[in-house]
Amino acid sequence: xxxxxxxxxxxxxxxxxxxxxxxxxxxxxxxxxxxxxxxxxxxxxxxxxxxxxxxxxxxxxxxxxxxxxxxxxxxxxxxxxxxxxxxxxxxxxxxxxxxxxxxxxxxxxxxxxxxxxxxxxxxxxxxxxxxxxxxxxxxxxxx
Numbered sequence: 001x002x003x004x005x006x007x008x009x010x011x012x013x014x015x016x017x018x019x020x021x022x023x024x025x026x027x028x029x030x031x032x033x034x035x036x037x038x039x040x041x042x043x044x045x046x047x048x049x050x051x052x053x054x055x056x057x058x059x060x061x062x063x064x065x066x067x068x069x070x071x072x073x074x075x076x077x078x079x080x081x082x083x084x085x086x087x088x089x090x091x092x093x094x095x096x097x098x099x100x101x102x103x104x105x106x107x108x109x110x111x112x113x114x115x116x117x118x119x120x121x122x123x124x125x126x127x128x129x130x131x132x133x134x135x136x137x138x139x140x141x142x143x
Contacts, residue, residue, distance in 0.1 A: 036051075
């Protein structure tokens with residue numbers, strides 16, 4: 001009887017460890033896709049691939065790493081939601097990926113994400129905010 005109980009307990013521990021490991025190993029792009037969908041998406045859903053591509057592009061454009069960019073993007077979306085503005089995570093990241101026509105060193109995603117949230121909170125649409133940021137960069141001779 002004790003042996004059966006011990007084996008049952010061991011089995012439960014192994015299953016729980018496997019579940020925790022599976023959750024911990026979910027890719028960053030998959031996590032972003034599920035946040036974007038506000039629920040389940042398959043691991044081979046097209047948005048998973050798009051988030052992977054965006055993270056690659058954004059991390060090569062800005063000084064922050066992929067995890068930081070993902071975190072800041074989610075934070076930007078949450079801040080907008082607090083102001084009653086709904087915008088998909090994909091749109092936010094796509095927009096911030098369109099700011100630069102060429103690679104410019106030492107650009108901070110955090111600064112552009114904050115500026116985007118500010119413009120949106122002041123009533124601008126997504127496209128107005130992105131075009132406004134692009135215009136500012138052009139006027140500074142950066143883009």
